[in-house]
Amino acid sequence: MVDPATPEAPAEASRVGRRRFLAYLAAAPTLTIAARLAVEGEAAAEPAAAQLPLPPISEIADFGDVVVLASAPTSALLKLEFTEDNKILFELPRAEVGQGINTTAVMILAEELDAHPANINVQLANARPELLFNQFTGSSTSVRSLWTPLRTMAAGARARLITAAAERWQVSAKDLTTRDTSVVGPNGLKATFGSLAKDAGQIRAAAVSAAPKAASKYTVVGKPMVRPDARSIVTGATKYVSDLKLPGSVATVVVRPPTLGGTVASIDDAAARRSPGVVAVTQIPTGVAVSAGNFYQALQAKEALKVTWNPGPVAELSDSDIQAKLAGMTGNLAESLGLDSGGDSIDESFDFAFVNHAPMEVEYAVADVKADRADVWYPAQTPQAAQKEVAKAVDLPLKAVTLHVSRAGGSFGRHLFFDAAMEAAQVSKAIGKPVELMWTRNDDMRHGRMRPASHHRIRASHRSGKVRSFQHQMSSVQVDLSHGAGDLLTSELVKLKLAELPVGQLYFELSQNVPYDFGSVAMSLNELDLEGVPTGSWRSVHSATFRTAEELVVDQMAEEIDQDPVEFRLQSLKSDRTKNVLRKVAKDGKWGRSMPKGCGQGVAVHEEFRSVAACLVEINAVDPRNPRVTKAVMAADVGLPINPRGVQAQLSGGLMDAISTVLHAGIHIDGGAVREGSFSDFKWARQRHIPVDLQVHVMPATTGDPGGAGELGVPLAAAAVATAYARATGTRPRRFPINF
Numbered sequence: 101m102v103d104p105a106t107p108e109a110p111a112e113a114s115r116v117g118r119r120r121f122l123a124y125l126a127a128a129p130t131l132t133i134a135a136r137l138a139v140e141g142e143a144a145a146e147p148a149a150a151q152l153p154l155p156p157i158s159e160i161a162d163f164g165d166v167v168v169l170a171s172a173p174t175s176a177l178l179k180l181e182f183t184e185d186n187k188i189l190f191e192l193p194r195a196e197v198g199q200g201i202n203t204t205a206v207m208i209l210a211e212e213l214d215a216h217p218a219n220i221n222v223q224l225a226n227a228r229p230e231l232l233f234n235q236f237t238g239s240s241t242s243v244r245s246l247w248t249p250l251r252t253m254a255a256g257a258r259a260r261l262i263t264a265a266a267e268r269w270q271v272s273a274k275d276l277t278t279r280d281t282s283v284v285g286p287n288g289l290k291a292t293f294g295s296l297a298k299d300a301g302q303i304r305a306a307a308v309s310a311a312p313k314a315a316s317k318y319t320v321v322g323k324p325m326v327r328p329d330a331r332s333i334v335t336g337a338t339k340y341v342s343d344l345k346l347p348g349s350v351a352t353v354v355v356r357p358p359t360l361g362g363t364v365a366s367i368d369d370a371a372a373r374r375s376p377g378v379v380a381v382t383q384i385p386t387g388v389a390v391s392a393g394n395f396y397q398a399l400q401a402k403e404a405l406k407v408t409w410n411p412g413p414v415a416e417l418s419d420s421d422i423q424a425k426l427a428g429m430t431g432n433l434a435e436s437l438g439l440d441s442g443g444d445s446i447d448e449s450f451d452f453a454f455v456n457h458a459p460m461e462v463e464y465a466v467a468d469v470k471a472d473r474a475d476v477w478y479p480a481q482t483p484q485a486a487q488k489e490v491a492k493a494v495d496l497p498l499k500a501v502t503l504h505v506s507r508a509g510g511s512f513g514r515h516l517f518f519d520a521a522m523e524a525a526q527v528s529k530a531i532g533k534p535v536e537l538m539w540t541r542n543d544d545m546r547h548g549r550m551r552p553a554s555h556h557r558i559r560a561s562h563r564s565g566k567v568r569s570f571q572h573q574m575s576s577v578q579v580d581l582s583h584g585a586g587d588l589l590t591s592e593l594v595k596l597k598l599a600e601l602p603v604g605q606l607y608f609e610l611s612q613n614v615p616y617d618f619g620s621v622a623m624s625l626n627e628l629d630l631e632g633v634p635t636g637s638w639r640s641v642h643s644a645t646f647r648t649a650e651e652l653v654v655d656q657m658a659e660e661i662d663q664d665p666v667e668f669r670l671q672s673l674k675s676d677r678t679k680n681v682l683r684k685v686a687k688d689g690k691w692g693r694s695m696p697k698g699c700g701q702g703v704a705v706h707e708e709f710r711s712v713a714a715c716l717v718e719i720n721a722v723d724p725r726n727p728r729v730t731k732a733v734m735a736a737d738v739g740l741p742i743n744p745r746g747v748q749a750q751l752s753g754g755l756m757d758a759i760s761t762v763l764h765a766g767i768h769i770d771g772g773a774v775r776e777g778s779f780s781d782f783k784w785a786r787q788r789h790i791p792v793d794l795q796v797h798v799m800p801a802t803t804g805d806p807g808g809a810g811e812l813g814v815p816l817a818a819a820a821v822a823t824a825y826a827r828a829t830g831t832r833p834r835r836f837p838i839n840f
Contacts, residue, residue, distance in 0.1 A: 122252070123135050123310065125260075130183060131181070131260060132301065133180045135178050177193040182257065188220045189223070190223070191223050192222050197237070198508065199810050202327070204246070206220045207320050211251075211313065212258060212312055214277075214280070225505065226504055227503035237482075240708075241808065242810075244710070244805070244806055244807065247805060251312040255311060260303040261297075262308050264302075273307035274308060325743050325745060340461060340506060340508070342464045348534055349466070350392060350535060353537070353538060355388045356547050357412060358409060359409070360414055360633055360773065360774065362409045364388060364410070367383065367406070375392070375400055375404050376392075378392045379391045379533070382527050384526045384527060391527065415771060415773075417630075417771075418769055419769040427449065430556075447557070447559045449556065449558075450555070450836070453553055453837060454766065455766055456550050456776070457511070458779070462543070463544055465537050467528040467537070468534040469496075469525055469529040473500045473501070474494055476502070476521050481511060481515045482516050485583055487503035490521060513549070517580075523537055524537035545767075545774060550635055556573070556646070558572045558649055562657055562661060565661050567618040567619055568619040570616070570619065570622075572623040575628065576604075578602075579627070579641065611708065612643065614650065615678055616654070632772075639757060643706070643708060643814070643815040654672075664692070670682060681713055681735040681736065681737055682735075685714045685716040686716060688716075691716060697722075699720050699721065700827035700829075701717065702823030702827055703716050704817075704819030704820040706812065708815070709807050711738040715755075715816045715819075717731065717732050717820040719825055721825055724829050731792070732755055732794050734752075734797065736796075736797070736799065739804075739805050740801040740805055740806045746809070759789055761837055762818050762825070764838075
């Protein structure tokens with residue numbers, strides 16, 4: 101059961117510091133408001149330049165500041181339009197991948213405008229090449245980067261609508277207010293936003309304040325809302341890219357190499373071309389594409405195609421070889437750094453397998469490439485990068501390529517890359533027809549993006565009941581960040597003097613931290629570049645494995661010091677916010693209660709994205725090969741929760757990802773080939789694995805700004821599941837998933 105809590109936002113308004121957003125009128129027949137980032141004291145509110153300024157180094161508090169500012173929308177991307185039929189249109193410069201960002205945008209706008217949510221229409225914006233990075237969806241930045249500019253725009257529009265009504269009615273603007281997508285006044289005066297939109301578009305200076313509301317006046321933000329598209333999704337009415345049918349389009353599948361990164365040596369396509377409905381057989385960089393009248397025909401012809409393959413660059417390696425290479429990269433961190441090794445010490449190592457993203461929607465793209473232009477439809481999290489690479493692949497200027505961003509049926513980072521879009525465009529150009537290209541589940545399992553395998557070595561020393569030093573060295577197969585996020589970090593962070601680091605290490609340095617006061621603390625990342633292995637940013641990137649390894653060692657230290665694991669954490673945590681969420685789950689989860697033999701409790705905490713969270717898990721491991729999480733209590737402090745129900749959903753989803761990857765789900769590589777091919781052998785959690793007792797608590801707002809939640813739950817829950825399994829079985833698991 102999910103236990104919602106309705107937080108009360110603090111009275112103080114959100115602070116932007118020396119940076120602020122300005123709202124201004126955009127040229128349009130009816131009221132259209134845009135927003136731009138400005139420096140305090142700037143007078144003019146003209147359209148912003150393409151590149152956002154990075155604040156001085158002294159103002160950058162953490163990774164959250166960096167990414168939010170770098171991905172903050174600017175004027176040309178963020179516009180709010182009011183139509184005469186009383187609709188409010190907003191093009192969202194982010195991807196909706198199931199996380200509910202559409203709902204959050206509706207709530208923010210409805211709050212500031214006093215508009216009915218049903219009157220607000222949020223659509224996904226196409227790729228906008230003139231502005232770099234601003235459409236990046238990832239690193240739990242979407243809500244944080246949209247929060248201030250959306251409120252600023254909406255408040256500016258509201259002030260102009262009130263002013264337009266005052267002028268029409270010849271009354272004081274101070275006597276008017278807004279309600280239910282209308283301006284209302286004394287003596288029954290009422291006008292819809294739509295009827296005022298044209299006049300409001302001519303207002304240059306509002307007669308009332310255009311400042312966003314004080315938090316004490318919120319009636320929508322902070323209250324649980326069911327996502328407006330929920331019914332449409334569960335009834336099948338929601339449209340995805342696979343629902344798009346272009347006239348004359350052909351269905352296309354790709355024959356792929358047996359080993360990762362393999363290439364075509366020779367093709368015998370005679371039988372395939374004779375198959376019913378086949379239109380074309382096309383060699384592309386990733387394999388051989390078969391196009392036919394429908395997907396059944398394409399898949400049948402695919403089986404008739406005979407391809408001889410050159411082995412890929414890792415054809416001699418299996419996952420055991422890769423793990424051995426990673427283990428050899430950690431060395432002795434404590435000695436190399438000269439840190440305190442006095443007292444009793446712990447020296448532990450952990451291995452984590454590759455993990456597929458495995459969203460429910462397989463890779464799918466539609467492309468129509470002509471001599472002078474191209475249209476591509478794909479659920480891209482990095483649409484500008486996708487547009488750029490497609491343009492290069494089909495030899496067209498960037499402005500001739502339109503990348504239409506569609507809704508995704510899940511992602512978890514998969515759609516940061518756009519493999520299917522590239523292939524669809526390449527095939528469409530080659531055969532001169534619109535193409536609908538689909539990856540099968542087997543394609544995505546064996547050639548899709550994966551969370552890299554990693555090895556962790558942690559050494560800690562303690563003396564007189566206190567931790568004196570803590571070192572964590574992580575070695576990982578290199579995370580491919582060539583989807584745009586890497587460019588974002590390296591270009592925006594030159595002034596931090598970290599840009600000379602490899603981008604994966606840069607991301608690691610900015611995102612990871614040890615939340616405990618453990619004396620001399622050090623952490624580092626070494627990356628193994630394996631050509632041909634398709635890695636990617638899997639939900640939470642480094643954090644899930646990093647926290648799991650650390651929390652297992654925290655439990656071990658508590659045992660050696662002879663302290664209760666929760667009390668040990670409470671004494672060692674640096675943040676009061678984190679202590680509060682830990683106390684919440686310990687109390688509501690009845691920490692320390694008597695458990696049957698083979699069952700146990702585990703706890704963990706996590707801090708990231710300006711948010712903190714804790715989790716308590718109970719597990720039945722009477723049969724260690726078939727453990728079952730029976731209870732989970734989660735608590736999160738995400739600052740100001742825009743939609744507590746959305747936060748609960750994110751944390752619940754993170755829990756299921758954690759149960760999967762800690763207990764059962766991983767990817768084996770045998771001689772350069774991925775063993776798993778579908779959900780039959782990639783053991784992802786099913787509905788029956790949801791804990792019977794599930795409580796998700798969203799703590800009352802502790803700041804005036806929202807934190808991130810999309811990736812918060814996975815590291816937190818993964819660590820809790822691992823510590824619970826260890827306590828239930830009396831073992832110290834060091835390889836994940838445990839039953840691999």
